[in-house]
Amino acid sequence: MPTKTAATRREEAREAYDAFLAACPTRKLLDRISDKWVSLVLVALADGPRRYNDIARAIAGVSQKMLTQTLRSLERDGLVVRTVTPAVPVRVDYDLTPLGRTLLPVMRSIKVWAEAHIEEVESARAEYDSQQG
Amino acid sequence: MPTKTAATRREEAREAYDAFLAACPTRKLLDRISDKWVSLVLVALADGPRRYNDIARAIAGVSQKMLTQTLRSLERDGLVVRTVTPAVPVRVDYDLTPLGRTLLPVMRSIKVWAEAHIEEVESARAEYDSQQG
DNA sequence: CAGAATCCTTCCAGATACTG
DNA sequence: CAGTATCTGGAAGGATTCTG
Numbered sequence: 001m002p003t004k005t006a007a008t009r010r011e012e013a014r015e016a017y018d019a020f021l022a023a024c025p026t027r028k029l030l031d032r033i034s035d036k037w038v039s040l041v042l043v044a045l046a047d048g049p050r051r052y053n054d055i056a057r058a059i060a061g062v063s064q065k066m067l068t069q070t071l072r073s074l075e076r077d078g079l080v081v082r083t084v085t086p087a088v089p090v091r092v093d094y095d096l097t098p099l100g101r102t103l104l105p106v107m108r109s110i111k112v113w114a115e116a117h118i119e120e121v122e123s124a125r126a127e128y129d130s131q132q133g
Numbered sequence: 134m135p136t137k138t139a140a141t142r143r144e145e146a147r148e149a150y151d152a153f154l155a156a157c158p159t160r161k162l163l164d165r166i167s168d169k170w171v172s173l174v175l176v177a178l179a180d181g182p183r184r185y186n187d188i189a190r191a192i193a194g195v196s197q198k199m200l201t202q203t204l205r206s207l208e209r210d211g212l213v214v215r216t217v218t219p220a221v222p223v224r225v226d227y228d229l230t231p232l233g234r235t236l237l238p239v240m241r242s243i244k245v246w247a248e249a250h251i252e253e254v255e256s257a258r259a260e261y262d263s264q265q266g
Numbered sequence: 267c268a269g270a271a272t273c274c275t276t277c278c279a280g281a282t283a284c285t286g
Numbered sequence: 287c288a289g290t291a292t293c294t295g296g297a298a299g300g301a302t303t304c305t306g
Binding site: 201221 | 269
Binding site: 031061 | 146147149150151153154158159160161162163164165166167172192193194208209210211212232235236239240242243244246247248250251253254256257258260261262
């Protein structure tokens with residue numbers, strides 16, 4: 001076989017790029033907030049602390065597994081605090097940290113664009129689809 | 134079987150919530166830009182039109198399949214224009230539309246937050262992991 | 267050059283059932 | 287109340303091959 005195939009070189013490039021992406025702050029944040037439930041939890045906590053089942057009810061579509069998983073990851077990242085009050089039954093509150101709270105304006109800017117332009121996107125999509133099925 | 138089980142009610146809630154999510158502009162936009170390659174393509178086209186293989190080289194880690202798929206979806210949504218110049222071989226240029234260009238400030242605000250705060254997230258994560266493996 | 271078509275694997279979301 | 291543990295189907299993404 002030839003010395004250093006194109007495939008090999010491509011693979012090296014891909015690995016290097018993966019490393020670059022792994023180090024890119026913007027990508028990290030996008031990965032974080034783009035999760036289906038993260039943004040919803042963030043918004044659910046915008047007005048103050050809430051208990052587990054309260055959040056679950058606010059985000060009616062989420063499964064227990066996904067909600068717990070989302071809250072855990074947000075806690076791990078310092079965006080949410082989990083407060084356990086020992087009692088019977090146990091009481092657990094979740095709240096945004098100051099850091100987590102700084103994320104809200106970003107979410108808002110996303111919301112502003114979306115509300116201003118998403119209809120253009122939709123109609124572009126409709127036109128595209130109508131032109132060739 | 135009992136009339137209207139909890140499972141049934143939960144399923145109805147989930148469906149209603151799915152509908153809500155499907156109609157939410159913010160979610161739509163997040164779904165759109167959170168795609169791994171979308172943001173990279175957007176940035177790659179920020180400075181002007183580029184040819185297919187040029188983009189592919191700029192985003193070294195992307196497969197042909199994913200790049201084509203991403204460009205198609207962006208074109209469908211009216212965020213990118215595809216221009217074919219008949220020649221041998223064919224020449225295809227991609228460019229942001231004015232609509233697509235309005236997305237760049239949003240991307241920038243995401244970038245700003247990320248560069249300002251992502252290190253706090255990382256250290257919070259490291260501390261969390263060190264406290265209990 | 268700019269893709270289309272195919273196969274193939276891996277990962278994740280959701281459902282379900284159980285617990286301190 | 288606030289979770290944990292386990293299983294599984296489906297879809298996303300990559301590698302490969304072929305083409306106008």
